[in-house]
Amino acid sequence: MVSLEVRNGFVIDPMNGVFEVKDVFVKDGRIVESLDKPEMVVDAKGKVVVAGGIDVHAHVAGGKINMGRKMRPEEMRYPRFKSDNLRSGVGRVLLTSPAIGYEYARMGYTTVVEPAMPALYSIHTHEELDSIPIVDKMALPLFGNWHFVFKFVKNDEIEKLSNFIAWVLAKTKGFGVKVVNPCGVEAWMFHGNVYSLNDTDPLFGVSPKEVITGLISAIERLKLPHSLHIHCNLLGIPGNYEVTLETIKLTRRFENSERQVMHVTHVQFNSYAGESWKDMSSGAEFVAKEVNRNNVTVDMGQVILGHATTMTADSPFQYELFKIFKTKWSNLDVELETGSGIVPVYYSPKVRVHSLMWAIGLEIGLLVDVDKVVISTDYPNGGPFYSYPYIATLLMSEKFREEEMKRIANVERYSILPSLSEERTLEDVVKMTRVNPARILGLNDRGHLGENAKADLVIYDLPPEPNPRDYESILKALSNPSLVLKDGKIVVKEGRVVKHTWGETIWVKRDYDEELIGDELEDFFNYYTVQRDNYGVPHVRREVVLC
Amino acid sequence: MLILRPKLSFEVHVEAEITPDLAEMDLKDVLNFEVYYGKLVKRLGDLFDVETVGEGKRVILEGDFSRVKWIGKGMKDGEIVVRGDVGQHCGAYMEGGKIIVEGNADDWLGTEMRGGEIVVKGNAGNRIGCNFWGEMEGVKGGKIIVEGDVGSYVGEKMVDGYIEVGNAGDFVGTEMKGGVIVVRGNCGYVGWDMKGGEIRVGGRFDLPPSFVEENGVWRGDVNVGGKGVIRKL
Numbered sequence: 001m002v003s004l005e006v007r008n009g010f011v012i013d014p015m016n017g018v019f020e021v022k023d024v025f026v027k028d029g030r031i032v033e034s035l036d037k038p039e040m041v042v043d044a045k046g047k048v049v050v051a052g053g054i055d056v057h058a059h060v061a062g063g064k065i066n067m068g069r070k071m072r073p074e075e076m077r078y079p080r081f082k083s084d085n086l087r088s089g090v091g092r093v094l095l096t097s098p099a100i101g102y103e104y105a106r107m108g109y110t111t112v113v114e115p116a117m118p119a120l121y122s123i124h125t126h127e128e129l130d131s132i133p134i135v136d137k138m139a140l141p142l143f144g145n146w147h148f149v150f151k152f153v154k155n156d157e158i159e160k161l162s163n164f165i166a167w168v169l170a171k172t173k174g175f176g177v178k179v180v181n182p183c184g185v186e187a188w189m190f191h192g193n194v195y196s197l198n199d200t201d202p203l204f205g206v207s208p209k210e211v212i213t214g215l216i217s218a219i220e221r222l223k224l225p226h227s228l229h230i231h232c233n234l235l236g237i238p239g240n241y242e243v244t245l246e247t248i249k250l251t252r253r254f255e256n257s258e259r260q261v262m263h264v265t266h267v268q269f270n271s272y273a274g275e276s277w278k279d280m281s282s283g284a285e286f287v288a289k290e291v292n293r294n295n296v297t298v299d300m301g302q303v304i305l306g307h308a309t310t311m312t313a314d315s316p317f318q319y320e321l322f323k324i325f326k327t328k329w330s331n332l333d334v335e336l337e338t339g340s341g342i343v344p345v346y347y348s349p350k351v352r353v354h355s356l357m358w359a360i361g362l363e364i365g366l367l368v369d370v371d372k373v374v375i376s377t378d379y380p381n382g383g384p385f386y387s388y389p390y391i392a393t394l395l396m397s398e399k400f401r402e403e404e405m406k407r408i409a410n411v412e413r414y415s416i417l418p419s420l421s422e423e424r425t426l427e428d429v430v431k432m433t434r435v436n437p438a439r440i441l442g443l444n445d446r447g448h449l450g451e452n453a454k455a456d457l458v459i460y461d462l463p464p465e466p467n468p469r470d471y472e473s474i475l476k477a478l479s480n481p482s483l484v485l486k487d488g489k490i491v492v493k494e495g496r497v498v499k500h501t502w503g504e505t506i507w508v509k510r511d512y513d514e515e516l517i518g519d520e521l522e523d524f525f526n527y528y529t530v531q532r533d534n535y536g537v538p539h540v541r542r543e544v545v546l547c
Numbered sequence: 548m549l550i551l552r553p554k555l556s557f558e559v560h561v562e563a564e565i566t567p568d569l570a571e572m573d574l575k576d577v578l579n580f581e582v583y584y585g586k587l588v589k590r591l592g593d594l595f596d597v598e599t600v601g602e603g604k605r606v607i608l609e610g611d612f613s614r615v616k617w618i619g620k621g622m623k624d625g626e627i628v629v630r631g632d633v634g635q636h637c638g639a640y641m642e643g644g645k646i647i648v649e650g651n652a653d654d655w656l657g658t659e660m661r662g663g664e665i666v667v668k669g670n671a672g673n674r675i676g677c678n679f680w681g682e683m684e685g686v687k688g689g690k691i692i693v694e695g696d697v698g699s700y701v702g703e704k705m706v707d708g709y710i711e712v713g714n715a716g717d718f719v720g721t722e723m724k725g726g727v728i729v730v731r732g733n734c735g736y737v738g739w740d741m742k743g744g745e746i747r748v749g750g751r752f753d754l755p756p757s758f759v760e761e762n763g764v765w766r767g768d769v770n771v772g773g774k775g776v777i778r779k780l
């Protein structure tokens with residue numbers, strides 16, 4: 001089928017200012033103005049029609065999630081997909097690649113960003129992305145602890161840094177620039193960490209502040225579609241909200257009228273006040289205020305109570321977690337560029353810190369301006385991505401939050417969540433899951449249903465303004481879309497995946513001058529275990545290159 | 548009470564989660580109960596003859612069940628008697644009731660069981676009363692008695708309960724946290740990374756160097772700050 005009409009649905013398309021009953025036409029995988037004779041008509045009367053969801057931050061592929069799978073065979077005891085026309089998929093929270101694509105499609109999501117690709121492991125990461133069906137994918141290489149980045153920053157060589165970034169994006173088929181605990185991961189290799197923006201890395205003597213501003217300068221110079229994507233210093237440590245505020249303030253010297261200059265990811269984990277785990281409290285209010293007054297966006301990093309597996313490039317933080325949970329731990333050093341750690345967790349409603357994390361995420365979701373925040377769990381760190389409908393419903397219904405707080409250990413002493421009566425509307429949720437992510441990533445072909453947008457389209461069995469007190473219906477409808485189109489093809493019907501398709505891998509190409517960074521590249525291949533001829537991602541299944 | 552007999556000699560493994568609950572179901576539903584023959588979905592009635600004999604929450608398995616896996620999985624009460632050998636995963640996740648195996652049992656007997664009792668008159672395989680791969684806790688309660696000998700790995704990550712075997716292989720009570728393991732005969736290494744609980748051995752055994760002798764027993768594993776006890780029967 002190449003053409004289709006979605007008739008009589010209530011279209012919520014905030015990017016194009018549409019909030020009305022309207023027919024939507026699809027031809028050859030794109031939204032078109034009109035159609036003479038659609039080959040198929042879908043009746044969406046009484047339902048809402050929105051664009052496909054976009055996840056800006058979920059660890060869905062690469063060395064970390066795969067190491068997590070190896071470490072946690074107990075996660076693989078849960079069958080999910082075994083129908084004849086699909087690939088089999090299993091997993092509790094750590095899913096196999098096919099299950100990841102299907103579960104995204106099942107809740108109406110059609111694009112996902114893998115936000116932490118060690119450049120050295122980019123071949124593996126793309127192999128895995130190539131095994132995730134239906135959704136479109138992107139990957140962000142890690143730059144925040146790379147020796148060459150430190151060197152360029154130290155010598156204030158922003159032009160060389162820009163060239164290096166462009167070279168890495170081309171070699172790794174990367175989409176943007178990710179930073180994790182800048183300088184801290186490198187310091188960890190010397191048994192340390194950094195504790196403020198002005199601390200320095202032991203080898204080059206550069207500070208997180210210099211690395212962050214240097215990278216932003218280079219990114220803006222390259223005019224990359226996505227801004228710096230940062231996992232701040234001191235993540236997961238009580239009192240860290242102050243370093244988050246300082247990090248956000250670094251953006252003030254930069255201007256960009258098209259998009260944010262910094263995306264602070266899973267900000268819940270970086271919004272803690274207090275001085276220790278014992279007196280930890282919420283710093284979300286301060287963080288939200290600072291986000292709202294700067295050209296910065298965030299995703300929530302919501303914690304879902306239950307099983308999760310923490311996996312970040314933030315090795316020192318992962319070691320702290322291991323000392324708390326004493327379960328399993330793996331630690332990885334990726335040559336000259338980054339590291340990582342993995343620790344399983346169980347977020348218990350009976351543990352005060354965990355319930356507080358749950359509350360802080362929701363505070364962020366309610367207090368940050370609605371056009372600056374995106375729903376996320378930092379999958380699988382905060383919990384499963386397939387809980388996004390649950391998060392959306394919590395944000396939409398105060399009553400649901402009250403119900404949930406009954407089973408969750410006393411949050412009221414340390415969090416203001418119980419006093420927040422804000423309720424996000426369905427249109428707000430569309431912004432937080434479609435419009436904002438598309439703008440944040442600089443992708444104008446999705447997140448909306450205007451002419452020539454990708455026909456990634458979702459129909460939910462909901463009225464445009466559902467009653468927040470009837471949260472059960474909202475949750476049920478958001479979890480089971482009536483229909484999901486990916487590139488104009490029906491992939492989900494009534495919450496069931498009906499078709500296996502392959503999405504695209506999007507990466508960003510910028511011109512670079514290899515001569516300019518010739519010395520560094522020579523060093524690179526002198527000190528790496530890989531040879532120049534073998535470095536880089538040769539091909540991916542279906543690629544789209546943004547030039 | 549039900550008596551089940553295989554209709555054929557199985558070429559591949561059968562996965563049949565047979566519990567005493569079957570004895571309380573309508574015969575029609577019993578015959579329709581879903582089982583796997585290799586990768587093929589089958590009905591219990593396709594693979595087994597089913598005979599109903601009197602009352603009682605009991606299932607008797609007659610014939611060769613050595614390739615039938617998951618017997619008694621998660622059972623809560625009642626009794627299963629296997630008049631012969633039984634396949635892997637027998638009594639896994641068991642919570643109550645009793646399983647008697649008159650022949651030999653295969654690997655993974657009583658994995659992650661929570662309660663109830665398993666008695667094996669013959670021998671049993673490897674990983675008796677252990678955890679499944681990856682899980683942090685193994686057996687949390689109940690009793691496993693093997694009158695014959697068993698293979699390696701008995702009671703790994705055991706939290707509570709009682710396991711008794713004849714001779715055993717290597718690695719008895721690895722990472723044990725609680726409960727009691729009795730090896731009546733000889734065995735290999737015992738108690739590596741043991742945090743708590745007690746291992747009693749009647750015959751020869753290998754002691755890791757990380758245990759400290761104290762009043763005729765050994766305490767450890769000191770490498771993990773463990774307070775486990777190893778003693779002679």
Ligand SMILES: [Zn+2]
Pocket residue numbers: 057059115116265266312378381
């Ligand atoms: Zn992350």
